[in-house]
Amino acid sequence: MAMTGPIALTGAGGFVGRRLLAQLSPDRYPDVRCLIREPARLAASLRAPGWRAVAGTLADEQALATLVAGAGTVIHLAATTGKARPAEYTATNVEGTRRLVAAARAAGVRRIIALSSVAAGFADQRHYPYATSKRAMEQVLAEGGVPALIFRPTMILGDGSPVLKGLRTLACAPAGVCFGPGTLPVQPVHVDDVAAALAGALALPDTTGTAGLGGPEVLPFLDLLRAIRTRVRGRPDPFLHLPLGPVRAALALAEPLFFPVLPLTAGQLASFANPGTVPAEPWPGGLPRPTRPLAAMLSSLHA
Ligand SMILES: NC(=O)c1ccc[n+]([C@@H]2O[C@H](COP(=O)([O-])OP(=O)(O)OC[C@H]3O[C@@H](n4cnc5c(N)ncnc54)[C@H](OP(=O)(O)O)[C@@H]3O)[C@@H](O)[C@H]2O)c1
Structure with missing residues (x-):
């Protein structure tokens, strides 16, 4: 039996979740349960008999109880990301997390490892309900009664990255587009380094x-x-x-009426208004540090 006990994973079918499953060893972690809306989409990623899909969403308390029953660790990746209305961010990222934490506490889960976002710490979160929902999610985790390890990733790049797709659209328009001078710093991280940090954290059960x-x-x-x-x-x-x-101001004004046809939201531009870097703070001992260079993050891009 692995030291973490069975793992319950949300967001398994997303960009990061699939890379995490690819890195986990079935020998070391033979029991992994994955919450997913359409289980058939996950079939190729379930590489061991004990790796199973649990059909449902973060709104479904019965599915969450099934997901976490007997689990030692919950890895919480599911979130409303990209372009969405404010209520969707709150419903998934805050209220969904609240339900998951309640289920985990009731089931006696020992720790939750969650992905928040660097945006949770943005000083300027105007018109950015994703960022405020991630900050509120962190609060829910802090008060939830289950020890938690929360990562705040910067923009996550690599093959299949939704953020990279959006940046490519901006950069490769007939005239490349930048909002403002573009002088604020960013610190992208490779998806496989994020997956490695999550997998590494599993082996450090006391890290919170x-x-x-x-x-x-x-x-x-x-x-x-x-x-x-x-x-x-x-x-x-x-x-x-x-x-x-x-x-930003024009998009914020237009969103209530023209949301479906707008190519991006005022909130998504917050990344041009805030440094997208992580503070120099102590890194949890024993965890692998991200090392993959920008060239590797962009290697899937072709003409
Ligand atoms: N990608 C980045 O650049 C980035 C940067 C910083 C932080 N993060 C955070 O990292 C985490 C993973 O991001 P990602 O890029 O992998 O996101 P993603 O590709 O958009 O995947 C999101 C996942 O969340 C699941 N999900 C959404 N709403 C749900 C609901 N109501 N109930 C259950 N599951 C739900 C989706 O499930 P289905 O598969 O069933 O559709 C999907 O698996 C998120 O918490 C995100 O906020 C991402």
Whole structure:
């Protein structure tokens, strides 16, 4: 029996969840239960007889009770991400987490390992309900009565990254687009380094608290966009700089009426208004540090 006992995983079918399952050893972790809305989507990732799908959502208390029954550790990755309405972020990221924590506490789970976001610590969270929901999620975990280890990743890149897809759209438009000067620093992290930190944390059952999770390189946002454009188009080309403040304000005004047709939200532009780096703070002893370089994060990009 592995030292963590059975694992209950939410968000198993997402970008990070699939990479985490690929890194976990079935010999070491023979019992993994995965919450997923459409179990058939997960079939290829369930590599051991004891790795099973539990059909349901974070709104379904019965499914959550089944998910966590007998589990030693919950790994909580599920979230409403990307473009969504404020109520959806609250329903999934705050109220869904609250239900999961209640189920875990009732089942005697020993620890929850969760992914929050660097955005939870953004000083400027105007019009950004994702960020406020992640901050509220952290509060729910802190008060939930189950020891928790919370990671705050920066933007997670790699093959299949939803964030990378969005940045590519901006960077590789006929004229590459940057909101504001693009001088604030970002510190992207490779999805396999995030998965390695999660997997490594399983082996450290007494580690709790909050830790920023960023990659080895810090660079201005504009340099990241230029690197993406160079990779896809062969050269960086000059960028079109749109005024960040007015565009955010205009999107915030337009969202209530035109949400379905807007290409992005005011909140998503918060990444251009806040440093996307992790503070220099002690890193939990024994955990693997992210090391994969930016070149590896962008290697899936092609013309
Ligand atoms: N990607 C990034 O750049 C980034 C950066 C910082 C933090 N994070 C955090 O890292 C975590 C994983 O992100 P990701 O990129 O893997 O996200 P993702 O690809 O969007 O996957 C989200 C997952 O959450 C699940 N989910 C959404 N709503 C749900 C609900 N109501 N009930 C149950 N499951 C639900 C989805 O389930 P189905 O598979 O059933 O659809 C999916 O598996 C999230 O907490 C995110 O906030 C991500």
